[in-house]
Amino acid sequence: MASADDGVSAWAALLRTHAAVVPKLARALSTTGLPISWYDVLLELNAAPRRRLRMRELGDHAVLSREQVSRVTTELETAGLVERQPNQEDKRSSYAVITDEGRRRLRRAAPTYLAAIERHFARHLSDGEVRTLIGALGRVVEAEGPRGSAGRPGQGV
Amino acid sequence: MASADDGVSAWAALLRTHAAVVPKLARALSTTGLPISWYDVLLELNAAPRRRLRMRELGDHAVLSREQVSRVTTELETAGLVERQPNQEDKRSSYAVITDEGRRRLRRAAPTYLAAIERHFARHLSDGEVRTLIGALGRVVEAEGPRGSAGRPGQGV
DNA sequence: TAAGATTGAAAAATCAATCTTG
C-alpha cells in the first residue's frame, strides 16, 4: 500500500492542475466570444436527449451551482442561444433548450476549446494516463458528486 | 492512440472532481476554525525551508492569486498565525513566516484535513491510480504552472 | 523599465430568502 501522504499529494496535484489550466482555457475561449460558463451550458444542452435539460440537471452535470445556472441561462436567453420551456409533467421545473443559433455558436467555438484542452492539458498525458484519469476520477465523481453520496448515509464519521 | 475526445473526457472528469470534492473539504475544515485558504498558506509556510516564503512563492505554490495571498496573509497576521519579515536581500519583497501559534493551529487542524481528503477523494483510488495521478498531473503543472511555460516560447499558435 | 506587493473598484460567486408547485 502506498503512503497515506500520497493521497494528499494526488489531491494537491489535482488542485494545482486546476489552478494552472483553467485560466489558460478561459483566455483561449475569450477570443470566441463565448465565456467558459456559456460554453459549458451549451455543451451539456447540445449533448442532452432532446437538446434540453432541467435546471437542476444542468447544474448537476455542468460544473455550476443552481444559482449560476439560472443566471447564465438568462444571459443565454437574452443572447438568443437558449430558450426556456415550461415542463408540463412537473410545473415546478422548466427546461432549457439550446437554439439553432446556440448550436451554431457552439460549433464555431468548439475547435478552439478542444485545441486549448489538447494544448494545455491532454498533450502532456499518455493514452494510459488519460484512461486512468477518466476511470479513477469518474469513480470519485460517482461517489462524491451531486447524485453521489447525497442520498446515501456514507460511513458515519 | 486514444481518441482525441478522451483528453476532453479526462479534463471534464478533473473539473467535476474538483467541483464535487472542494465544497466537501471546505465543509469539513469549517469545524476547525481554519478556512481552507488559511490552511493552505500555513501548510506551505510550514513546509518551506526556514518556515518562510516570499509572497510570490506563496502564490505560486499554494493555489491562490497574488492578491489573495496578500489579503490572507494580512488576516493571518491579525490572527497571530503569521508574521511579515522584511527581506534584506531584495527590499521589494517581504517574507511571510509562520508563528509558533500558527504551527499549533496547523497541527491541530491537520488530522481533520487529512481525514477529509482520504474520505472524499483518496479512498476511491487504488495505489496505482494515485501514483499515476501524481506523475501525470505533476507533469501538467510543471509545463503549465506559474513557473512552467511562462518563460518558454511554447510551440507557436 | 520591470518585478514584487498591496489596495480600491469591479465582477463573480455564494448565501439566504422567496415564490410556485408536488
Add this chain to the structure above:
DNA sequence: CAAGATTGATTTTTCAATCTTA
C-alpha cells in the same frame, strides 16, 4: 412541508491602478 427555480444581499475573487525598489 419538500423540491425546483429564481433573486436580492453578502462575501469572495479578480481587475486595474499604485507604490517601492532593482
